[in-house]
Amino acid sequence: MQYDFNLLAGQSQNIDVKGRFFKYKSGTGMIRVRTSLGGAVDLLPGQGVEDVEFTGLTVSDRSGANNVGSILAGAFKYTDDRISGSVEVIDGGRNRTIANQAFMTNTYCGPTAGNTPMVQLWNPVGSGKRVVVERVTRSSGSAGNIVVALVNYALATFDKYARSKLSGGSVSTSEVRYFSKVGAQNDPALTSDPVQANVPLLFQFIEPVVLLPGFGLVIAASSIGTDVVGAFEYFEELI
Numbered sequence: 001m002q003y004d005f006n007l008l009a010g011q012s013q014n015i016d017v018k019g020r021f022f023k024y025k026s027g028t029g030m031i032r033v034r035t036s037l038g039g040a041v042d043l044l045p046g047q048g049v050e051d052v053e054f055t056g057l058t059v060s061d062r063s064g065a066n067n068v069g070s071i072l073a074g075a076f077k078y079t080d081d082r083i084s085g086s087v088e089v090i091d092g093g094r095n096r097t098i099a100n101q102a103f104m105t106n107t108y109c110g111p112t113a114g115n116t117p118m119v120q121l122w123n124p125v126g127s128g129k130r131v132v133v134e135r136v137t138r139s140s141g142s143a144g145n146i147v148v149a150l151v152n153y154a155l156a157t158f159d160k161y162a163r164s165k166l167s168g169g170s171v172s173t174s175e176v177r178y179f180s181k182v183g184a185q186n187d188p189a190l191t192s193d194p195v196q197a198n199v200p201l202l203f204q205f206i207e208p209v210v211l212l213p214g215f216g217l218v219i220a221a222s223s224i225g226t227d228v229v230g231a232f233e234y235f236e237e238l239i
Helices: 092-098
Strands: 002-007 012-015 019-026 031-035 040-043 048-054 057-061 067-074 102-109 115-123 129-139 144-151 157-161 175-182 189-195 201-211 215-221 228-238
Touching: 002 012, 002 057, 019 031, 031 048, 031 067, 040 048, 057 067, 092 102, 102 115, 102 157, 102 175, 115 129, 115 201, 115 228, 129 144, 129 189, 129 215, 144 201, 189 201, 201 215, 215 228
Parallel strands: none
Antiparallel strands: 002 067, 012 057, 019 048, 019 067, 031 040, 031 057, 102 228, 115 175, 115 215, 129 201, 129 228, 144 189, 144 215, 157 175
């Protein structure tokens, strides 16, 4: 049978059903399904589990936003041989934007004599979220190398929270920060690339950088006394 749910962010709903099969038929984000026997699994739309005994299910939102959908569950194995006329591709990026999990932001650190400008995307300790960075953009008023580094400290000055890609969506949990450091930047670099003056350089990660709570991604000029601009595109997911 089909069971519909309408969950607020982080909310749970009990489903009174006995069987050996359940499938997440449709919804707007990730859910966690816990069986009456205590096992649990995180599912995206189209995923399911079979050959597991249960006398009840608990569905919990894992998207961090309102989640409306349905589950098929019971003492049966569901099949769907339909091909002609109906091909559905799940667009994970679109679903994350709708769920208010996708964000973009940029920030600036100006020049100070003898100092290295640095900007940062910071995932605060205790956020309860992973920050998945898909690409960054860097630029400076002076030609030279710009470093991207993974660090476990927050830069001193808070700038803002990133804007959501969802129109009217709430801001990010992650913080945008900046600092002008005395001397050179010496954190181990993920990448260090030359830029021309005032020409942005985009770097898209083939595999994303994942920031756990208490970690940040820093963009820093390797030239002392210049400025730096950094932009970040990323999404957040509950741990």
